[in-house]
Amino acid sequence: xxxxxxxxLDERLGLVDLYKNLLDRPEPQGNWWNTLGSxxxxxxxxxxxxxxxxxxxxxxxxxxxxxxxxxxxxGVAFGWLIRGIHHWGATLMVIxxxxxxLRVFFTxxxxxxxxxxxxxxxxLFLLTxxxxxxxxxxxWNQKSYWAxxxxxxxxxxxxxxxDFILKALRGGSNLSALTLQRFFAAHIWMLxxxxxGLIGAHLYLIIKHGESHFPTKDD
Amino acid sequence: MDDETKQKIxxxxxxxxxxxxxxxxxxxxxxxxxxxxxxxxxxxxxxxIGVASEPKADPSDTSYIxxxxxxxxxxxxFLAIYGQIPVLGKIEWIATVLVPGIAMLVLTLLPxxxxxxxxxxxxxxxxxxxxxxxxxxxxxxTLMADVPTVSENxxxxxxxxxxxxxxxxxxxxxxxxxxxxxxxxxxxxxxxxWMTAIASVLxxxxxxxxxxxxxxxxxxxxxxxxxxxxxxxxxxxxxYSVNCTECHxxxxxxxxxxxxxxxxxxxxxxxxGHDVLYTLDDASLAEVIAYGRPDAGMNPFGKTYxxxxxxxxxxxxxxxFMRYTWDDRFEMPAExxxxxxxxxxxxxxxxxxxxxxxxxxxxxxxxxxxxxxNNNFLMDxxxxxxxxxxNKDKDIIAGDPNSYFLQVIQGHAIPDPKDPTKTLIRxxxxxxxxxxxxxxxxxxxxxxxxxRTAEDAAKLTVTPAPATGPAGTxxxxxxx
Numbered sequence: 270x271x272x273x274x275x276x277x278l279d280e281r282l283g284l285v286d287l288y289k290n291l292l293d294r295p296e297p298q299g300n301w302w303n304t305l306g307s308x309x310x311x312x313x314x315x316x317x318x319x320x321x322x323x324x325x326x327x328x329x330x331x332x333x334x335x336x337x338x339x340x341x342x343x344g345v346a347f348g349w350l351i352r353g354i355h356h357w358g359a360t361l362m363v364i365x366x367x368x369x370x371l372r373v374f375f376t377x378x379x380x381x382x383x384x385x386x387x388x389x390x391x392x393l394f395l396l397t398x399x400x401x402x403x404x405x406x407x408x409w410n411q412k413s414y415w416a417x418x419x420x421x422x423x424x425x426x427x428x429x430x431x432d433f434i435l436k437a438l439r440g441g442s443n444l445s446a447l448t449l450q451r452f453f454a455a456h457i458w459m460l461x462x463x464x465x466g467l468i469g470a471h472l473y474l475i476i477k478h479g480e481s482h483f484p485t486k487d488d
Numbered sequence: 489m490d491d492e493t494k495q496k497i498x499x500x501x502x503x504x505x506x507x508x509x510x511x512x513x514x515x516x517x518x519x520x521x522x523x524x525x526x527x528x529x530x531x532x533x534x535x536x537i538g539v540a541s542e543p544k545a546d547p548s549d550t551s552y553i554x555x556x557x558x559x560x561x562x563x564x565x566f567l568a569i570y571g572q573i574p575v576l577g578k579i580e581w582i583a584t585v586l587v588p589g590i591a592m593l594v595l596t597l598l599p600x601x602x603x604x605x606x607x608x609x610x611x612x613x614x615x616x617x618x619x620x621x622x623x624x625x626x627x628x629x630t631l632m633a634d635v636p637t638v639s640e641n642x643x644x645x646x647x648x649x650x651x652x653x654x655x656x657x658x659x660x661x662x663x664x665x666x667x668x669x670x671x672x673x674x675x676x677x678x679x680x681x682w683m684t685a686i687a688s689v690l691x692x693x694x695x696x697x698x699x700x701x702x703x704x705x706x707x708x709x710x711x712x713x714x715x716x717x718x719x720x721x722x723x724x725x726x727x728y729s730v731n732c733t734e735c736h737x738x739x740x741x742x743x744x745x746x747x748x749x750x751x752x753x754x755x756x757x758x759x760x761g762h763d764v765l766y767t768l769d770d771a772s773l774a775e776v777i778a779y780g781r782p783d784a785g786m787n788p789f790g791k792t793y794x795x796x797x798x799x800x801x802x803x804x805x806x807x808x809f810m811r812y813t814w815d816d817r818f819e820m821p822a823e824x825x826x827x828x829x830x831x832x833x834x835x836x837x838x839x840x841x842x843x844x845x846x847x848x849x850x851x852x853x854x855x856x857x858x859x860x861x862n863n864n865f866l867m868d869x870x871x872x873x874x875x876x877x878x879n880k881d882k883d884i885i886a887g888d889p890n891s892y893f894l895q896v897i898q899g900h901a902i903p904d905p906k907d908p909t910k911t912l913i914r915x916x917x918x919x920x921x922x923x924x925x926x927x928x929x930x931x932x933x934x935x936x937x938x939x940r941t942a943e944d945a946a947k948l949t950v951t952p953a954p955a956t957g958p959a960g961t962x963x964x965x966x967x968x
Binding site: 301315332356357363381418 | 489493494497500501504505506507508509510511512514515516518519521522523526527529530531533534535537538539541542543544545546547549552553554555556557558559560563567580581584585592595596598599600602605606607608609611612615616619623715716771
C-alpha cells in the first residue's frame with residue numbers, strides 16, 4: 270500500500286531522483302569548519318520565522334513602534350522569547366557568516382571552479398550587514414535612533430553622491446517616519462528577497478561543484 | 489588558467505571525493521549537530537540575557553552619545569583614530585568611504601586577484617598573513633571602541649597608543665609583508681607567519697595598555713526604563729510629583745496657581761477632568777507637556793527647550809499616570825494601588841527612609857528643591873531637611889509641636905514676627921491640604937526626634953499597653 274502511494278508520488282515528483290542528486294552525493298572527508306555555511310542558513314531561517322511572528326504585532330511608525338515592541342516583550346505570550354531569539358540571532362548570524370567567509374578565505378576554497386560561489390557569498394555577507402543595519406532602527410529607541418543617525422551620516426560623507434545617498438536612506442534630510450517606513454520595507458521585503466534569491470544560487474553552486482576539500486600539501 | 493591546471497584540480501578533487509563521505513547522512517549529521525547547538529545557545533541567550541530595555545527615541549535629546557551596532561564599532565574606532573592624523577584626518581571620506589570601499593572591492597574580487605591554483609597555506613603566506621592582521625585589528629578595534637582618544641585631563645597619550653595598536657603596526661606590517669613577498673621572492677612562508685605573529689602580539693600588547701590606562705567607565709545613571717504598566721504608572725507618579733505639583737497640585741485640580749514665581753495668580757484649567765482628558769489624546773497630551781502652552785502659561789518640559797528636560801519616555805509615563813489616575817475610562821490596575829507608605833501602628837514611629845521620604849517626594853519636592861522660591865528650604869535629602877531654610881532654627885524642632893513645619897501642614901500660617909499683618913510662611917502645601925494620615929506621620933516623626941532609618945525608628949517605638957484597646961486605631965487610609 271505505502272509502496273503504491275510512494276511510487277505514485279515518485280512518478281510525479283521525482284523523489285528518487287531528488288534523493289540521488291541532492292542527498293546521496295559523495296563529499297570529501299568532512300570537517301567541522303564546513304558546517305558554518307549550513308549554520309548560516311539555519312540562522313537565516315530562524316530569523317525569517319521569528320521575524321514573521323514579530324510583524325504580527327510590530328507597527329512601523331514613530332508613534333507606535335516603541336510601544337508595540339514593549340507589548341511584544343511584556344504582553345504577548347512568549348513574545349520575549351521570539352524577540353530574544355531574533356535579537357541574538359542577528360548577532361550570531363553576523364558572526365557565523367563572517368567566520369564562514371574567513372574559513373573559505375583561509376582554505377582558499379574560492380578558487381577555481383568556485384569563483385562565482387565566492388562572489389555571491391560576498392553579496393550575502395553585505396546583505397546580512399544590511400539586515401543588521403536596517404533592523405537596528407526598528408525598535409525606535411534612543412540607541413537605535415542615534416545609531417542610525419550616525420550611520421546614515423557616514424553614508425552621507427561619500428564625495429559628490431553623499432547628499433543624495435543620505436536623503437535616499439532617510440527619505441528626507443532628517444530621520445523621520447519615512448526613514449522608519451523604508452528601513453522596515455528594506456528589512457522585511459527587499460533585503461530578505463535578495464538574500465533568499467542569492468542563497469538559492471549559492472546552494473545550487475555548492476551542489477554543482479561539491480564541497481571543497483581541506484587543502485593538503487599537494488594543493 | 490590553462491586547461492591542464494584545471495584538469496589537475498578536478499582530478500585531485502575526485503581523489504578526495506573517492507575517499508570521502510556521503511552528504512547524507514555524514515555531512516548532514518554534523519550540520520544538524522551545529523545547528524542544534526546554535527538553537528540551544530539562542531534559547532539560552534534569549535532566556536537568561538534577553539534584550540535590554542532602552543528609553544524611547546528622543547530626537548530632541550542632543551546629549552545622547554550615539555554608538556553603532558557592535559559589529560560596526562571597529563569602523564567607528566578606525567574613523568576616530570584616523571581623525572587624529574594631521575591634515576589627512578580632516579578629509580573624512582577617505583576613512584568612511586575610500587578605505588572600506590577598497591577593502592570591500594579587494595574582498596569581492598579576491599578570486600580574480602589571488603589567481604594561482606595554490607591552496608595549501610605555506611603557498612599562500614601573503615594573503616593569509618594580511619587577512620590574519622585584518623581580523624586581529626578588527627577584534628582589537630572593537631575592544632578599544634569605548635575608550636576615548638583624548639583622556640579627561642586632555643592627554644593625548646591614550647589616543648596615540650590606540651593609533652599605534654590599531655593603525656601603525658598593522659599598516660607597517662602589511663607594507664613590509666608586501667615588500668617581502670614581491671621584492672624578495674624567495675622569502676620563506678615561515679618568516680612571514682612569524683612576522684605576522686609578532687605584529688599581532690605587539691598590537692595586543694598596545695591594546696592591553698590602552699585598556700589598562702583607560703578610565704573605568706562610570707555607570708551613568710540613565711533614567712530607568714519602565715516596561716510594565718504598573719511601573720510606568722509609578723514612574724509617572726514620581727515625575728508628576730516633582731515636575732507638575734508645583735502648579736497643578738498633587739491631584740491636578742488646581743485652578744489658580746499660588747506661590748510660583750512668574751505665574752502667581754494665573755488661572756488654569758484643572759487637568760484632572762474631562763475637558764483635558766477627553767479632548768486630548770495621549771500624543772497631544774505628550775506634546776503639551778513637551779512643548780508647553782505659551783498662551784496658557786504652561787512651560788515646555790521636553791528636551792527641545794531645555795537639555796535637562798524630560799525625555800520622551802518620561803513624558804509618556806506622566807501621560808499614562810494621568811490617564812489611569814484621573815480618566816474615568818481607564819481603570820487603575822490593582823497592583824498600582826499600594827499605599828504611599830506602610831500604615832503606622834499605634835505608637836509606631838515613622839522613619840525618614842520608609843515613610844517620610846515618599847511623602848516629601850510626592851508633596852513637597854516640586855518646590856522645595858534648588859532653583860525654586862522656597863525660603864531656601866531644600867527637602868531633597870535627610871540632611872537638607874534638617875539643616876536648610878531661612879527659618880531653620882524654628883522649622884523642625886524635635887519634640888516641639890509648635891515647630892513651624894508642623895504648624896503650616898496643619899493649616900496654620902506663620903505670621904511675620906516683625907509685621908503681624910504679613911505672613912512669613914503660608915500653609916503648606918499651598919494649594920491643598922495633606923491627608924490626615926500623612927499629617928499624623930509627619931507629627932509623629934518630628935515629635936519622636938526625626939529618626940532616619942527604620943532601625944532608629946524601631947528603637948523609639950513605644951509598644952502600647954494591651955489594655956488600651958482599639959480606641960486609637962491609626963489611620964490606614966491608602967493614598968492612591
